[in-house]
Amino acid sequence: MNLYEHEGKALLRTHDIRTPNGVLMSHAEDIETALRMIGGKKAVLKAQLLSGKRAASGAIAFVETQEETARIFSSWQAKGWTQVLLEERVETRRELYVSCLYEAVRGIPLLLIGEEGGSGIESKGNIQRFAIDPRDPAVSVKKIAAELAGISPQLPTACEKIVALFFEEDAEQVEINPLAEGADGSLIALDAKISLDTSAQGRHPVWSEYPHRSALGQASTDREREAECIDTGAQAHRGNAGTFFEMDGDVATLFSGGGASLVNMDAMARHGLRAANYAEYSGNPPKEKVAALARLALSKPGLRGALIVGGIANFTDIKETLSGIADALDELKPAYPIVVRRSGPNEQEGLALLRACAERNALRMELFGKETPMENAIRRLKTLML
């Protein structure tokens, strides 16, 4: 889960890492108070967006007066940039880059330090990499303290705190760019890009207080918010059926398994079909979960077709999961064509059950097993949609 800058900075402060004074604003009336709270100093406005490269997209502005602040704030509101962080401008003499993340290939956490931070870091290169032993991160940082101090005197302490935050908060990545050095040598985090490992949600109950956000890094749609509830509650541990986000096409999808969902999304694009959503269930979820996901995916207005496709399941019960989809179809009775391709445990029973559902509701549905490649199901739907 990616955190907004203001959320990331709040987390930095709980670990005693300095950030500029700032106020999060969501209404024009907040401006006057916000400016007063930062002591009437020159300010910087930062739209709270999850996408990177905010400087390039005009989502950061330096302001001198209240009028200027109000003008920019209202133009951002018009763009849908509703949350704006107003911060005091900080005098700095140098900008560093600091990041802590997992390197997939060696399976170890890395601390990355760049002596020239700021925007465009990707092209500046010259980033030093230090391996951190996940079994004793504090000792790893102590071992490189002299090298870090050679870059900036207070960097060893800052890195100790950043690395501690990375592990204690179960982050996937903590990136501070820039970590600015003031005239007195003190370090202050001017930005914060933190992403949390949702697998560790169980040991961080406080994370449930973060507002919902889409997997696409935008504010969630109503249906996406509903989907987030599917994998919670008493059935939480039984399979997954809550991966769902909406797109702007007209073909509903219900895919089984992460791999099949990617391969089929790619194949849809090749065949010119545009997905209305990305929905995936896996790990043998109970039919109630699948039904909840199917209701969301299949009920979006404006659909022209639906694909219910998966690879050959290892242990996901096809009868159980397809009966969940049948429950949703019994309620929705959609008029658009539906193509199903499923295989795995109890596939005959599952396909028969769905066929009966199609007959009693007079649905335009075609069903296939493993003899039909997944891509053929997509071709078939394309024909039916003509």
Added chain:
Amino acid sequence: MSIFLNKKTTVLVQGATGKEGLRAIASMRAYHTRVACGVTPGKAGQTAENVPVFDTVRQAIGAFPEISATALYIPPSAAKAAMLEAIEAGIPLIAVMTEKIPLRDTAYCLAAAVERGVRILGPGSLGCLVPGIGRLGVIGGPLVEDIYVPGSIGVISRSGGMTNELSWLVRRAGLGQSAAVHVGGDLLIGTAYAELLRLFEEDDATKAVVLYAEQGANYEREVAEILARREFTKPLAIHVGGAFAASMPEGSVVGHAGAIVAAGQSAADKSTALREAGALIAERFDDLVELVQDSARL
């Protein structure tokens, strides 16, 4: 010498008395595999699918010193302790089937495993299967005999369901598999493609390998490197799923946890690098086997 499993492989199941553990014991025993015993703390003296259950890994090894692999079906919150127990006991192959283990715990255990010199497959793996020899885990499920038959194509997949789908493509082409391995979908995994390719290079039964990879976490860079160094010389066909994700914002996660949209890790970037290194790139998943089948039939 086959990949990971042979006729003598003796398996321990950790988390033996849970629903998934029981299903795995039954699946393995139904497919040529010797499961010696299980471990569930507090359940010593019970049986699970007719195999004895112990409280600890150490006790299990005391009773069955021939244990050479373990399969973990442990809830994520207890997985770290169970993995460390297996690592400390020195079991050479530790297949971690648990999904959604926190990265911090995985990283800790991977570091411990490297130090102890044992191999972790997964986390989030379904295991591996050698046709006619056995399976560690539930790959193939009840359709295992329909999909798997001894042959010359090695199968590696980032996705559990696609392990079967890819093996089925092999079978439909009239060929069989030398082994099928699901590496798991997490960002951090103990055994990735390059390491497996080195094993397939040594494996006499394998004439070619097909690999289903995904955009995100760049394990393919290592593949390109070993191809360039000629450490893998057999025909290798790769499909990288998730091309559609290139249009999504950086940081999005699609498919598996490791499939994070990031610069330089798109399906197109990976395919280009792999092609330059000499891999055969399948633009469509369905073309994977076609690219290597001629060499496999020799």
